[in-house]
Amino acid sequence: MIPFELTILGCGSASPAKERNPTAQYLKWADRCFLLDCGEGSQMRMLEYGLKSSRIEHIYITHLHGDHFFGLIGLLTTFGMLKRTAPLKIFGPPGLAAIIELQLELTGSVLSYTLEFITWEPVFAKIFEDEHLEVYTIPLSHRTPTCGYLFQEKPGQRKLIRHKVESLNIPINQLASIKAGADFIGGDGFCHSNATLTEAPRAPRRFAFITDTVYLPNIAPLIGDVDLLYHESTFNNANADKAISTFHSTAEQAASIAASAGAKRLLIGHFSAKLKKDDLGNLLAEATSIFPNTVLAEEGMKLEF
Amino acid sequence: MIPFELTILGCGSASPAKERNPTAQYLKWADRCFLLDCGEGSQMRMLEYGLKSSRIEHIYITHLHGDHFFGLIGLLTTFGMLKRTAPLKIFGPPGLAAIIELQLELTGSVLSYTLEFITWEPVFAKIFEDEHLEVYTIPLSHRTPTCGYLFQEKPGQRKLIRHKVESLNIPINQLASIKAGADFIGGDGFCHSNATLTEAPRAPRRFAFITDTVYLPNIAPLIGDVDLLYHESTFNNANADKAISTFHSTAEQAASIAASAGAKRLLIGHFSAKLKKDDLGNLLAEATSIFPNTVLAEEGMKLEF
Numbered sequence: 019m020i021p022f023e024l025t026i027l028g029c030g031s032a033s034p035a036k037e038r039n040p041t042a043q044y045l046k047w048a049d050r051c052f053l054l055d056c057g058e059g060s061q062m063r064m065l066e067y068g069l070k071s072s073r074i075e076h077i078y079i080t081h082l083h084g085d086h087f088f089g090l091i092g093l094l095t096t097f098g099m100l101k102r103t104a105p106l107k108i109f110g111p112p113g114l115a116a117i118i119e120l121q122l123e124l125t126g127s128v129l130s131y132t133l134e135f136i137t138w139e140p141v142f143a144k145i146f147e148d149e150h151l152e153v154y155t156i157p158l159s160h161r162t163p164t165c166g167y168l169f170q171e172k173p174g175q176r177k178l179i180r181h182k183v184e185s186l187n188i189p190i191n192q193l194a195s196i197k198a199g200a201d202f203i204g205g206d207g208f209c210h211s212n213a214t215l216t217e218a219p220r221a222p223r224r225f226a227f228i229t230d231t232v233y234l235p236n237i238a239p240l241i242g243d244v245d246l247l248y249h250e251s252t253f254n255n256a257n258a259d260k261a262i263s264t265f266h267s268t269a270e271q272a273a274s275i276a277a278s279a280g281a282k283r284l285l286i287g288h289f290s291a292k293l294k295k296d297d298l299g300n301l302l303a304e305a306t307s308i309f310p311n312t313v314l315a316e317e318g319m320k321l322e323f
Numbered sequence: 324m325i326p327f328e329l330t331i332l333g334c335g336s337a338s339p340a341k342e343r344n345p346t347a348q349y350l351k352w353a354d355r356c357f358l359l360d361c362g363e364g365s366q367m368r369m370l371e372y373g374l375k376s377s378r379i380e381h382i383y384i385t386h387l388h389g390d391h392f393f394g395l396i397g398l399l400t401t402f403g404m405l406k407r408t409a410p411l412k413i414f415g416p417p418g419l420a421a422i423i424e425l426q427l428e429l430t431g432s433v434l435s436y437t438l439e440f441i442t443w444e445p446v447f448a449k450i451f452e453d454e455h456l457e458v459y460t461i462p463l464s465h466r467t468p469t470c471g472y473l474f475q476e477k478p479g480q481r482k483l484i485r486h487k488v489e490s491l492n493i494p495i496n497q498l499a500s501i502k503a504g505a506d507f508i509g510g511d512g513f514c515h516s517n518a519t520l521t522e523a524p525r526a527p528r529r530f531a532f533i534t535d536t537v538y539l540p541n542i543a544p545l546i547g548d549v550d551l552l553y554h555e556s557t558f559n560n561a562n563a564d565k566a567i568s569t570f571h572s573t574a575e576q577a578a579s580i581a582a583s584a585g586a587k588r589l590l591i592g593h594f595s596a597k598l599k600k601d602d603l604g605n606l607l608a609e610a611t612s613i614f615p616n617t618v619l620a621e622e623g624m625k626l627e628f
Contacts, residue, residue, distance in 0.1 A: 033404050034397075036370050058397045059364045065341050082430050088397045092339075092363045095389045099338050113429040120425055124418040125387050126467055162431055 020048045022171070022223050023322045024246065027063040029287030029315035031252050031266075032085045039317055040085035041229060041288060043248070044069050045169065047151060053077045053093075054167065054227050060089040061096055067318055072102060076146065078153070079110035080229055081164035087114065091121045098129045105132040109145055109153075111163045112137050140165050142240055156240050158231035160265045166228035168241060174219035182215050223323055226281075229288050232262060233271035235278065243280040245323040248315070250288035254301050257290070269301045273308035283323070287315030325353045327476070327528050328627040329551065332368040334592030334620035336557050336571075337390045344622055345390035346534060346593060348553070349374050350474065352456060358382045358398075359472065359532050365394040366401055372623055377407060381451065383458070384415035385534055386469035392419065396426045403434045410437040414450055414458075416468045417442050445470050447545055461545050463536035465570045471533035473546060479524035487520050528628055531586075534593050537567060538576040540583065548585040550628040553620070555593035559606050562595070574606045578613035588628070592620030 023046050028039030040057025044064065051073040053060070064071045071093065079087050087110070097106065108114070115135040122129065138145055138155050140163045146153040149172065156166035175197040183193070188202055196202055202210045226241045229250035241247060249272035253261040261268050269286050276284035286305055293301060298314050305312040313321070328351050333344030345362025349369065356378040358365070369376045376398065384392045392415070402411065413419070420440040427434065443450055443460050445468045451458040454477065461471040480502040488498070493507055501507055507515045531546045534555035546552060554577035558566040566573050574591050581589035591610055598606060603619050610617040618626070 034366055034370055034401060039367070058394065059367060061339055062344070062364060065339055084397055084400045084426075084430055084432075088393075089363065092389055092393045096339060117426055117429055121389075121422055124422055125389055127389075 019220070021322065022047050022225070023320055024225065024248075024285075025067060025069060025321075026287065026315045026317060026319045027060050027067070028057050028317060029289060030057075030085070031250075031288045031290050032083060033291040035289075035291035037317070038289065038291070039063060040088070041080075042089065043227065044074075045225065046073075047169075047171070049073065050075055050151075052169070055080055055086040055229070056088075056090040056093060057085050058088040058092075061093045063317070071096070072100065072104075074106070075104070076107045076109060076153075078167050078227070079108065079114055080158075080166060080227070081160055081162050082111055082113055082117075083160075083162065083230065086230075090114075091118055094118065094122070094129070094133065095125065095127050097131060098127055102129075102131045105134065107134045107136055107146075109136045109138060109155075109167075111140070111165070138165060139163075154240075156226065156228065156237055158228065158237070159234050160230045160232070164230060166226060166231070166237070168224065168226045168244070170224040171222035173222050176212070176216035176219055178216055179214075182210075186210060186215075188215075225323065228272075228275070230266060232265040233267050233274075235275065238275055238279040241275070241279040241281065243282065245282050246285060246321060247276050247279065247281040247283070248285045248287065249275055251286035251301065251305065252288050252290050254293065254297070255304050269305040269312075270308055273305040273312060276309040276312070281309075282311065283321075284309050284312040285315055285321065286312060289315075324525070326627065327352050327530070328625055329530065329553075329590075330372060330374060330626075331592065331620045331622060331624045332365050332372070333362050333622060334594060335362075335390070336555075336593045336595050337388060338596040340594075340596035342622070343594065343596070344368060345393070346385075347394065348532065349379075350530065351378075352474075352476070354378065355380055355456075357474075360385055360391040360534070361393075361395040361398060362390050363393040363397075366398045368622070376402070377405065377409075379411070380409070381412045381414060381458075383472050383532070384413065384419055385463075385471060385532070386465055386467050387416055387418050387422075388465075388467065388535065391535075395419075396423055399423065399427070399434070399438065400430065400432050402436060403432055407434075407436045410439065412439045412441055412451075414441045414443060414472075416445070416470070443470060444468075459545075461531065461533065461542055463533065463542070464539050465535045465537070469535060471531060471536070471542070473529065473531045473549070475529040476527035478527050481517070481521035481524055483521055484519075487515075491515060491520075493520075530628065533580070535571060537570040538572050538579075540580065543580055543584040546580070546584040546586065548587065550587050551590060551626065552581050552584065552586040552588070553590045553592065554580055556591035556606065556610065557593050557595050559598065559602070560609050574610040574617075575613055578610040578617060581614040581617070586614075587616065589614050589617040590620055590626065591617060594620075
């Protein structure tokens, strides 16, 4: 199966905490790579974890709070120093391009590659599509325009049932159209329906990246039965009021979104700096009471789905 | 003696290298702290090394290359989140204020403290002075306006020779003026010259922070006999041509500046990412062949002077 995997580069929140980095995740599909948010130090984490930053095709920024993008300018200028030539797309909120462009100008940085900004408005929309993947924005509710992102594979072609193909001696030049759904008419004029010749492809996989947001139940139907839902969980239940006042979520709220969306697995992160390593067990317990298949994000963790 | 000490937060150069951070140094005089450059990740290094970033009174930026200031915006917004109230001065090149102010505006950051930018022109000048310390800019030659900094203590008051004070029974209300240089006229009308009553104070200590620059012999007289000279040493002798083309220095050139300035100790850093840990011994040997009292900078190293 084509590899589809996520590596956590940072799972802290706004105030820096020892041994916890601000938000960034490295998403790999086949040998294509995408970076989700880019907190300060993200490029060093990729070096540390042996991840090739040169492979990154797109960078998706959720919002203009520093713990989600202050590492971006450093990465972009590093690409320049490394003589990158592959074009790079950056998806993000209004204002991001102005911040980056001013810094490129005033630092005298001449990039060796084409940098394209795709600025979204915070609505549900398809913002990228190619033959294999689609990416959607998921509008969130934070103190500044914010979108999460939904990544999904396109459905693959139907799979040929090998012994049927062989027994009917189907000519090789018809296999592509049969994989695409065509029937086959044999030499005897008999029509073999596509359903007897092929099997359904495996279900397309989906990943949602939801940060930062106050508890927002209406995103559940947009996310649907994702294979993996990353949802911010800045606070525990004891600080549920703080979650509301700062437009963040609790672990229990993240679990509730996962449950109502029908997600297969939940990954929680963006932990408040006040939550020490020993507090995270309780945070996890609060989530699993609602949604058992929950995992705590941790720097360097890799998840396949 | 009043503590005067330096901690290395990062001693790498522009391209990130594993386990080597971009430039930043934490300078402490008594309980007053100053930050010299602020490469990406500097705030995390201070957390890691147990250094109080809240104590920083001034930040001195040498030039607008990312490896010297991309960590600044993160630190300034962290100060805001931590509800800092002490005013903060930032000394730096033209353009720095615009970069920071645009980011503060677009991230909706309202700082809890007064931030003052002092923008210099690249000339030798006194840019700060109070009753204890003076700071000078040292103009350097790089691909963008760049200044190093010279920190020096002001001369202390003369020290009273205790047995003289006691034997002459000098009234306590005259001691301050004697420390400041006055003579003492005894009850018998005899004038005791200041030189017989006091000793010279210890020599004021001085530290120079020189990065980034091509080899620039004319800075030696500006630096003078500093107690500690930090001088960038991006390349080894084998890459001396690269040092010229990129406006950097070799370790041997740094040592030559230290020797002609009459520095007491040389600290070298800003190592090229191509210099691995094992290569640094040779780099040090190239420096010590010219200036024996040379030390290699290393992340987390603390030096007193």
